[in-house]
Every structure is written in C-alpha cells, then in structure tokens.
Amino acid sequence: MSSFDIGLIGVAALVVLVFMGMRVFFAAAIVGTLGLVAIIGWESGLGMVGTIPHSKAVTYTLSVLPMFILIGFLAFHAGITESLFDAGRKWLGWLPGGLAVATVMAATGFAAVSGASTATAAVFARVAVPDMLKYGYSRQLAAGVVAAGGTLATLIPPSAILVIYAIIVEESVGALLIAGFLPGIVSALIYVALIVGMATVKPELGKPLRGFTWGQRMKSLPGTFPIFLVIIIIFTAMYEGWATPTEAGALGAAVVFVMAMIKGMRWGSLREALMETAKLSVMIFSIIWGVLVFVRFLGFAGLPDAFAKWVVALPYEPIYIVIGILLFYAVLGMFMDAIGMLLLTLPVVYPAVIGLGYDPIWFGIIVVKMAEICLITPPIGLNCFVVNGVRPDIPLNTVFKGVAPFFVADVATIAVLLAFPEIVTWLPTLMMGK
Amino acid sequence: MQTHTPPIPPDAPVGLVLADKWLSKVEDAFALLAALCIFGLMLLGITQVLGRQLFDMPVPGYIDFVELSMVTFAFLAVAYCQRLGGHVRMDLFVRLVHGRTRWLLEFVTTVAPTLLVMVLIYYGWTHFMRAYEFGDSTIDMEIPTWPSKIVVPISFVVLFLRLTIQAIGYGRLLIHPDAAPVAVPMILTEKDIAEKEIEDSLGGDRS
Numbered sequence: 001m002s003s004f005d006i007g008l009i010g011v012a013a014l015v016v017l018v019f020m021g022m023r024v025f026f027a028a029a030i031v032g033t034l035g036l037v038a039i040i041g042w043e044s045g046l047g048m049v050g051t052i053p054h055s056k057a058v059t060y061t062l063s064v065l066p067m068f069i070l071i072g073f074l075a076f077h078a079g080i081t082e083s084l085f086d087a088g089r090k091w092l093g094w095l096p097g098g099l100a101v102a103t104v105m106a107a108t109g110f111a112a113v114s115g116a117s118t119a120t121a122a123v124f125a126r127v128a129v130p131d132m133l134k135y136g137y138s139r140q141l142a143a144g145v146v147a148a149g150g151t152l153a154t155l156i157p158p159s160a161i162l163v164i165y166a167i168i169v170e171e172s173v174g175a176l177l178i179a180g181f182l183p184g185i186v187s188a189l190i191y192v193a194l195i196v197g198m199a200t201v202k203p204e205l206g207k208p209l210r211g212f213t214w215g216q217r218m219k220s221l222p223g224t225f226p227i228f229l230v231i232i233i234i235f236t237a238m239y240e241g242w243a244t245p246t247e248a249g250a251l252g253a254a255v256v257f258v259m260a261m262i263k264g265m266r267w268g269s270l271r272e273a274l275m276e277t278a279k280l281s282v283m284i285f286s287i288i289w290g291v292l293v294f295v296r297f298l299g300f301a302g303l304p305d306a307f308a309k310w311v312v313a314l315p316y317e318p319i320y321i322v323i324g325i326l327l328f329y330a331v332l333g334m335f336m337d338a339i340g341m342l343l344l345t346l347p348v349v350y351p352a353v354i355g356l357g358y359d360p361i362w363f364g365i366i367v368v369k370m371a372e373i374c375l376i377t378p379p380i381g382l383n384c385f386v387v388n389g390v391r392p393d394i395p396l397n398t399v400f401k402g403v404a405p406f407f408v409a410d411v412a413t414i415a416v417l418l419a420f421p422e423i424v425t426w427l428p429t430l431m432m433g434k
Numbered sequence: 435m436q437t438h439t440p441p442i443p444p445d446a447p448v449g450l451v452l453a454d455k456w457l458s459k460v461e462d463a464f465a466l467l468a469a470l471c472i473f474g475l476m477l478l479g480i481t482q483v484l485g486r487q488l489f490d491m492p493v494p495g496y497i498d499f500v501e502l503s504m505v506t507f508a509f510l511a512v513a514y515c516q517r518l519g520g521h522v523r524m525d526l527f528v529r530l531v532h533g534r535t536r537w538l539l540e541f542v543t544t545v546a547p548t549l550l551v552m553v554l555i556y557y558g559w560t561h562f563m564r565a566y567e568f569g570d571s572t573i574d575m576e577i578p579t580w581p582s583k584i585v586v587p588i589s590f591v592v593l594f595l596r597l598t599i600q601a602i603g604y605g606r607l608l609i610h611p612d613a614a615p616v617a618v619p620m621i622l623t624e625k626d627i628a629e630k631e632i633e634d635s636l637g638g639d640r641s
Contacts, residue, residue, distance in 0.1 A: 029554075054586045059501070279515050281507045385624040
C-alpha cells in the first residue's frame with residue numbers, strides 16, 4: 001500500500017472518529033500517530049509524535065492566545081457594555097430603528113475587547129433588549145439584532161480564531177488581525193443599513209429616540225475610552241512594531257483588568273475569569289498539537305499537495321470552487337465549533353485555495369465570517385439559544401425569525417468581500433506592506 | 435461548568451466517586467497554576483514593553499521565559515478541561531442515540547485516547563530525559579529546558595488518570611445503561627451551553 005493510500009484511509013478514519021464523538025484533538029492525534037507508524041515505522045513514528053506536543057506548543061507566537069482570551073473574559077467585568085450602549089443610543093438613537101443601530105455599534109465596539117460571539121450576544125441581550133422593548137421595539141428585531149450583533153466579535157481584533165488561522169497557515173498574525181477590522185466594520189454597516197431600511201419601511205419595528213443634548217452625548221463618551229485605548233494599543237503595536245502581539249495583548253488585558261478593578265471586581269470573579277481563560281487556552285493548545293500530529297502524517301502521505309493539484313485541475317472557474325468550499329464550511333459549521341472545524345480542514349483545504357490563486361489573508365477572513373454565520377442559523381445557531389436563554393419571554397422561533405434578515409445581510413457581506421477583496425487586503429497592505 | 439455536574443446518586447460506586455473527587459482536586463490545583471501563569475505572562479508582558487520603551491531596559495531572556503512557561507497553560511489544565519467536557523468535539527450522533535449505544539460510543543472514544551496518552555507519556559518522558567541528561571538549554575539565556583519538558587508527561591499522567599476514571603464510568607453505564615451517570619461529563623444541549631455562556635457574561639453583576 002502506498003503512503004498516499006494510507007493518507008486517504010487516515011482521512012476517512014478521522015472523519016469516522018470525529019462523527020463518533022471523539023474529542024477532536026484525540027481523534028487527530030490518534031490517526032496521525034497510527035498513520036506515521038504505518039509510513040515510517042514504530043520507533044521513528046512514535047518518537048516523532050512524542051516530541052510534537054512540547055515543541056509545537058512552546059512557540060512564542062502562540063503566547064498571544066491566552067492574552068486575547070483573558071481580555072475577553074475580563075471585559076465582562078469592566079462594565080464597558082453599558083457605557084457603549086449608552087453612548088450608542090445618545091449618538092445614534094435619532095435614526096429609524098435607532099436603538100437597534102445603537103446595539104450594533106455598541107457590539108462592534110465591544111468586539112474590540114472580546115473575541116467571543118456567544119458571550120457578546122448574552123451580554124447585549126441583557127443590556128440592550130430591555131431598553132428596546134421599553135420603547136416599543138418589535139421583539140423580533142430586538143432579539144435578532146442582539147444575536148447577530150454578537151457575531152461581529154470574531155472579525156474585529158483581538159480575535160483568537162484569526163490568530164489560530166494565521167499560525168496554522170504560517171501567515172503573519174498581525175496582518176490577519178488588522179485584516180479583520182474593515183470587514184468587521186463593513187458587516188456592522190450592512191447591519192445598520194438593513195435596520196434603517198426596515199425601520200423606514202415599517203416604522204412600527206422601532207421608532208427613533210430623539211432629544212439628547214450635545215452635552216449628554218459628550219458625557220457618554222468617557223466610559224467607552226478603555227475600548228479606544230485597547231484598539232490604539234493593538235493597532236499601533238502592529239503598525240509601528242513597538243510591541244509583539246503577545247505584549248500588545250498583555251497591555252490590552254492590563255487596561256481591561258484595571259477597568260474591572262475600578263468597577264469593583266473581586267478575587268472570586270478574577271479567579272473565575274482566569275480559570276475560564278486557562279480552560280479555553282488548554283483546549284486550543286491541545287487541538288493545535290493534536291492537529292499538528294495529523295498534519296505531519298498528511299505531509300508524509302503527500303495528501304495536501306495531491307488535493308491541491310486535483311482542485312486546481314478542476315474544469316471550473318476558481319470562484320465557483322471557492323464558493324463550493326464556503327458552502328462546505330457553512331454545512332460543517334452547523335455541527336462543529338469554528339476553531340475545531342478550521343484546524344481540522346485547513347491543512348488540506350488551504351493549499352488548494354492558495355493553488356487557485358487566492359490571497360491567504362482574504363481567505364482567512366471569509367472563512368471566519370462563514371463560521372460566524374453558522375452561529376445564527378438553525379439547527380444549532382447558538383447565539384439564538386443564548387438570547388432565548390437570557391430572555392425566556394422571547395420564544396426561540398421569534399429569535400430565529402428575527403435573525404433571518406441579518407442572515408441575508410451576512411450573505412450580502414460575503415458577496416461584497418468576494419467581489420471586492422480589497423476591503424480585506426487594503427489595510428494590511430497599507431500598514432504592513434503585506 | 436461544575437454547575438452541570440449532576441448530584442451523586444446514592445447507589446454510585448464509592449471507589450469511583452472518591453477517585454473522581456480526589457483527582458478533581460489535583461486537576462483544580464493544576465488549572466489554577468496555569469491560570470496564575472497566564473496572569474504572570476500578562477505582568478511579564480507589561481514589564482517587558484514598559485521596560486524596553488520607557489527605560490530601554492528589556493527583561494533579559496524574555497522570549498526564553500515566555501516560551502518555557504508556555505507549557506503551564508498549554509498542558510497543565512488538560513485533564514481539568516477533559517473532566518468538564520471542554521475539549522471540542524462533534525456530539526451530533528452521540529446525541530441522537532440513547533442507552534447502551536450511546537455509552538458504547540462514549541466508552542470507545544474514551545478508551546482509545548487513553549492508549550494514545552500512554553504512548554505520549556512514555557515518549558514525552560524520554561524527550562524530557564534527553565534534555566535532562568544532555569543538559570539542554572535555551573540559546574539566549576541558557577536556561578535549562580528540562581523543567582519545561584517534564585510538565586508535559588506530568589500533565590499527561592493526570593489526563594491518563596482522568597480518562598481511566600471516565601472509561602470506568604462509561605464502562606459501568608455500558609453494563610447498567612439505566613444507572614445514573616457518575617464521573618463522566620454530561621452531554622450539554624444548546625440550552626445548557628447557552629446558560630453557560632450567559633453565566634460567563636454576567637461578569638461584575640455577580641460579585
């Protein structure tokens with residue numbers, strides 16, 4: 001049996017184990033180990049596998065992950081969401097559907113300190129939904145905007161998933177982080193346009209909120225400063241290069257930590273935030289080394305190259321192939337966590353997409369946006385469950401109905417990013433010459 | 435996620451419950467150590483940036499320190515995360531099946547990793563022994579690498595014990611499919627996960 005055949009059997013075995021419900025990092029490591037043993041023999045195969053966890057995990061670039069995760073968990077203690085929503089409603093409330101617009105913009109701002117969609121949806125369900133209902137907004141719109149707004153968190157830096165993508169495909173972490181910024185803003189603006197459009201046609205969805213003085217508006221700003229501080233730290237660090245992503249992450253975490261202390265965070269909450277950070281970090285590190293064992297095996301089997309050659313030789317326009325790959329992700333994303341999905345598939349899919357001539361950074365952003373859409377679509381649509389969990393008075397199907405227009409908006413965003421890849425590549429090219 | 439651990443049923447095997455309880459204490463301690471190291475990494479990062487930018491005095495061997503300390507949060511909490519069911523998996527099919535079929539799936543997908551982890555302990559240990567015997571050290575600061583390398587097999591020993599307990603837990607359910615689950619992570623529904631996320635996001639409101 002050739003190495004290539006062993007590679008194919010390995011991929012099939014991995015699919016079976018994952019479907020059986022084995023933890024992804026175990027499934028990848030087991031198949032990778034057995035495959036390496038089959039190709040290069042017991043002693044060298046096992047010896048190689050034994051060194052991978054330590055040598056692959058202990059890489060300076062990866063140390064940014066716990067920092068970004070920590071920022072996210074601490075951010076919930078820093079009272080930033082209330083300030084952001086308050087500023088949003090005072091500055092943007094006058095628009096048709098103004099409170100919903102304010103929610104989108106506040107979620108966009110919060111995304112700058114959080115990379116977690118579902119938790120962002122949860123916190124805005126508590127902060128923004130009561131206010132929208134108080135002013136007679138439609139329950140569908142209120143629930144939909146909160147569930148969809150949460151998904152903005154992953155594109156706008158700091159985003160752990162973009163860091164993971166960068167590391168797996170060996171691209172610059174800084175370039176990926178910066179690249180996510182504009183598409184995140186574009187997504188948000190498309191949401192805003194959608195809300196304003198819907199509320200103009202059907203004013204009963206949500207009426208404008210007027211009557212704030214400039215003084216009130218100005219007063220609402222200071223509470224949001226930590227957000228801008230974190231954005232400035234991360235951006236200038238990437239641009240000027242005065243700090244590595246890890247160091248910028250450490251500074252960002254410190255800013256949010258100080259904010260949380262001022263808001264009266266106690267040791268119990270800090271301990272919990274740190275423990276959650278440790279749990280999520282070890283989960284990500286485990287899946288990274290597990291998948292790297294599998295990737296080593298795939299490399300020996302020559303599978304990624306063969307797949308890339310096959311895809312490039314397909315008699316279709318590259319754009320249709322990419323759309324096909326994106327649809328595959330849309331289906332897979334309904335059943336699997338985004339991080340696991342990307343790590344498992346990228347080693348094979350990525351060389352093919354690059355072979356078709358697409359930009360690696362652009363593809364990363366598109367794929368992550370795709371994974372986010374799955375958070376608001378049935379059957380899993382975790383963000384919708386979260387909103388329903390916070391507001392049991394809004395039935396689940398009302399939430400799903402509410403996010404439907406936002407799903408359409410997301411598809412439009414993907415189309416825009418496909419048509420104008422410059423939205424993704426312009427900023428990293430400008431800032432880092434990439 | 436401890437809140438999702440079901441209450442211990444009266445007919446639960448005492449040995450399993452005790453083993454679970456004692457190992458949980460070790461896992462909690464390891465996870466707390468990892469958590470504190472993350473906080474330490476934050477402090478070290480600030481010191482490094484401020485030291486370098488303001489006083490032109492970077493922390494000597496900063497990258498070496500960071501890399502060697504990364505084993506703490508990359509590995510120490512691995513068993514803790516396993517106990518809480520925190521590692522990513524696709525539970526689509528496991529949820530569809532019930533009774534003995536479900537426990538069989540869970541049993542198989544727990545026993546196979548147990549074997550893998552045994553291999554990883556052995557080769558992780560030899561990886562450490564090589565570094566120890568040859569006095570391997572980092573290039574920049576010449577910090578010995580073995581204390582970092584030994585963390586991997588140690589963490590995997592705890593993971594091995596956790597997987598063994600879970601395998602016994604699932605094995606017990608395989609024999610008595612109707613018994614109350616003990617020492618195994620629960621399968622969470624979307625509703626449960628949503629509740630968990632909401633709990634996380636409560637932040638300062640809780641204290």
